Amino acid sequence: MEKDEALRQIKNEVVALSVSPLYAERVKHKYFPVIGEGNHNAEVMFIGEAPGENEAKTGRPFCGRAGKVLDMLLEFVGIARKDVYVTNIVKDRPPANRDPSPEEIEIYAPFLDRQIEIIKPKAVATLGRFSMVYVMNHYGLEWEVGPISVLHGQIFQTSNFKLIPLYHPAAAIYNQHLLDTLKEDFKILKTLI
Secondary structure, rough: OHHHHHHHHHHHHHHHHOOOOOHHHHHHOOOOOOEEEEEEOOOEEEEEOOHHHHHHOOOOOOOOOOHHHHHHHHHHHHOOHHHHHHEEOOOOOOOOOOOOOOOHHHHHHHHHHHHHHHOOOOOOEOOOOOHHHHHHHOOOOOOOOOOOOOOOOOOEEOOOOEEEOOOOHHHHHHOOHHHHHHHHHHHHHOOOO
């Protein structure tokens, strides 16, 4: 119950985050912030970059095309989506699906840090380079940061959890050969829990 209340507090704070440069976009388009969803005691936490349009319309992470790829990958390795926690660094949609800015990451990252602290996952899987770079820099792996094309599928140990950088599932939509790479990387993830 404490975890539920702590995560609800994060949601309330993000909903009221009018200092965010993305807040006006949320109001203008009647979007929802996308806080995260899943098991509050998850052993695996997936961290994406920022919500897309489908996510902003529903308030649910990874519910569009990339979410279908994520669901398929989870099913491929026998992990139920209800057993993991899925979130993003940036909780509001950047306009035109652009990359999150450093300022936006700085504003929203403390909420992600608190989510990690509350859920206490054994493994964190970053989805895409922005979440990979942030988590590696923030959790003492800054000297390991490199291109995602080199680091994907590797396991790194932080003081709190094992980290596995993964390509973003959307990459497999636009580059079909990455689907096989993601499948192999998800097999590694399965060994961490």
